[in-house]
Amino acid sequence: MTLGHIMFYVLGAGGVASALLVVTRRNPIISALYLIVNFFCLAGLYLTLNAQFIAVIQIIVYAGAIMVLFLFVIMLLNLGDDRKLSDAITVRKVVGAGLTLGLFMEVLYILLTAGPADSERAEAAGIALGTVEAIGAQLFTTFLFPFEVTSLILTAAIVGAVVMAKKKLD
Amino acid sequence: MVPIPYYLVLSAAMFMIGAVGVLTRRNAIIVFMSIELMLNSVNLTLVAFSVATGTITGQVLVFFVMTVAAAEAAVGLAIIIALYRRKQTVNLDEINILKW
Numbered sequence: 001m002t003l004g005h006i007m008f009y010v011l012g013a014g015g016v017a018s019a020l021l022v023v024t025r026r027n028p029i030i031s032a033l034y035l036i037v038n039f040f041c042l043a044g045l046y047l048t049l050n051a052q053f054i055a056v057i058q059i060i061v062y063a064g065a066i067m068v069l070f071l072f073v074i075m076l077l078n079l080g081d082d083r084k085l086s087d088a089i090t091v092r093k094v095v096g097a098g099l100t101l102g103l104f105m106e107v108l109y110i111l112l113t114a115g116p117a118d119s120e121r122a123e124a125a126g127i128a129l130g131t132v133e134a135i136g137a138q139l140f141t142t143f144l145f146p147f148e149v150t151s152l153i154l155t156a157a158i159v160g161a162v163v164m165a166k167k168k169l170d
Numbered sequence: 171m172v173p174i175p176y177y178l179v180l181s182a183a184m185f186m187i188g189a190v191g192v193l194t195r196r197n198a199i200i201v202f203m204s205i206e207l208m209l210n211s212v213n214l215t216l217v218a219f220s221v222a223t224g225t226i227t228g229q230v231l232v233f234f235v236m237t238v239a240a241a242e243a244a245v246g247l248a249i250i251i252a253l254y255r256r257k258q259t260v261n262l263d264e265i266n267i268l269k270w
Binding site: 046069108 | 197203
């Protein structure tokens, strides 16, 4: 039981618990706050995999930018009182949850019987794998074109968001 | 080091929790948050495989997934605001003009 194992179990339990709370809470603001907890747990899990760059980006982009957007919209629409959205247990919900549970069991079965073998050889290379330097070198050479296309997606998203949220929709 | 299949099982569990949220909740914003949960758990799978194979490609892909997720969140929340202006609700059962 090394420190890495303890970190994995603590962060994994935290991640699953906060994900469950996101899905089950009635008030969207509380859901959003638990989603932030979930993002931080995931950032910790990335750190246990030596993916420092992804961990930092996770906190900056998800916990920083996207969650501010979510909370802003929730408060703008004043959705605090969620009682009108009935949460009675219907047939549809039971079927949905049951199907998902079945799918999870299938994935679990596949992973436990034919999962990928744990590679010890990659561990030595893993330390240097997730640094900003390593990712940047790949991003600006091999993946330069997708990286440039990314800017196009972001521009389209900005224009789309402005057009959608305009006062007059016509 | 924690074996890679542990990460895959954890990621599958979080993906399924997100899927349950999408299927069962009727509040558009909570459905949106569940989609973010699913995107995040897939990111965890990508990073785990990247470390398992010793290649960086998976982590670069996570970078692109995050970009798309940010764009999706911005446009999606704008759609929710526009819908709320027209219908005064975010209940997905009442937003059914594309259903028949």
